[in-house]
Amino acid sequence: QSVLTQPPSASGTPGQRVTISCSGSSSNIGSNSVNWYQQLPGTAPKLLVYSNNQRPSGVPDRFSGSKSGTSASLAISGLQSEDEADYYCAAWDNSLNGRYVFGTGTKVTVL
Amino acid sequence: EVQLAQSGAEVKKPGESLKISCKTSGYSFTTYWIGWVRQMPGKGLEWMGIIYPGDSDARYRPSFQGQITFSVDKSTNTAYLQWSSLKASDTAMYYCARQGFGEYHFDYWGQGALVTVSS
Numbered sequence: 001q002s003v004l005t006q007p008p009s010a011s012g013t014p015g016q017r018v019t020i021s022c023s024g025s026s027s028n029i030g031s032n033s034v035n036w037y038q039q040l041p042g043t044a045p046k047l048l049v050y051s052n053n054q055r056p057s058g059v060p061d062r063f064s065g066s067k068s069g070t071s072a073s074l075a076i077s078g079l080q081s082e083d084e085a086d087y088y089c090a091a092w093d094n095s096l097n098g099r100y101v102f103g104t105g106t107k108v109t110v111l
Numbered sequence: 112e113v114q115l116a117q118s119g120a121e122v123k124k125p126g127e128s129l130k131i132s133c134k135t136s137g138y139s140f141t142t143y144w145i146g147w148v149r150q151m152p153g154k155g156l157e158w159m160g161i162i163y164p165g166d167s168d169a170r171y172r173p174s175f176q177g178q179i180t181f182s183v184d185k186s187t188n189t190a191y192l193q194w195s196s197l198k199a200s201d202t203a204m205y206y207c208a209r210q211g212f213g214e215y216h217f218d219y220w221g222q223g224a225l226v227t228v229s230s
Binding site for chain 1 (some may be wrong): 146148155156157158161170172173206208211214215217218219220222227
């Protein structure tokens with residue numbers, strides 16, 4: 001089972017702001033940077049945010065990440081219909097000889 | 112342009128062997144780690160491990176250790192994931208992804224390869 005916990009679902013109307021939380025521990029989020037991935041239906045995941053709050057080239061600034069202690073969050077402002085997807089947080093975990101862990105995933109629905 | 116192109120869908124029987132590929136282009140293959148991620152039907156993402164093509168140093172998630180093998184072919188810039196004896200529980204989508212330089216995140220992903228294991 002995943003060591004990073006996310007809410008299973010989130011929703012909003014177009015234009016609204018939606019926030020997704022990601023809860024971890026001292027061995028992962030507490031000591032390493034957090035990344036976020038977007039997985040549109042039927043497609044491969046795509047890197048959305050890395051190093052807690054950095055966006056790769058081409059990712060709209062509507063997406064923003066933050067981290068505090070052993071938790072992180074992803075905010076989507078100005079929600080658009082094409083943002084309907086699964087979102088996963090991820091971080092390196094220093095336990096068990098080290099491994100990369102993904103969150104449980106959050107399905108974002110645009111109402 | 113960085114690209115990772117994976118081999119096609121596979122249908123296998125329990126006990127059979129399988130090797131899927133991830134052909135890369137557009138960057139220096141030997142200087143970036145390649146990771147493999149499993150997504151079982153209707154489930155989330157699971158990190159399987161990583162391999163460094165420069166020297167074939169491989170790290171496996173403990174739950175996959177001994178069940179799978181990573182390998183690379185530097186002459187074709189291709190990474191591989193293989194099983195010697197498939198189980199029905201190996202049915203999943205498998206993604207290869209490039210790990211960012213000096214980082215732990217995956218910045219480029221393959222399109223995925225669906226593996227179905229059924230008698």
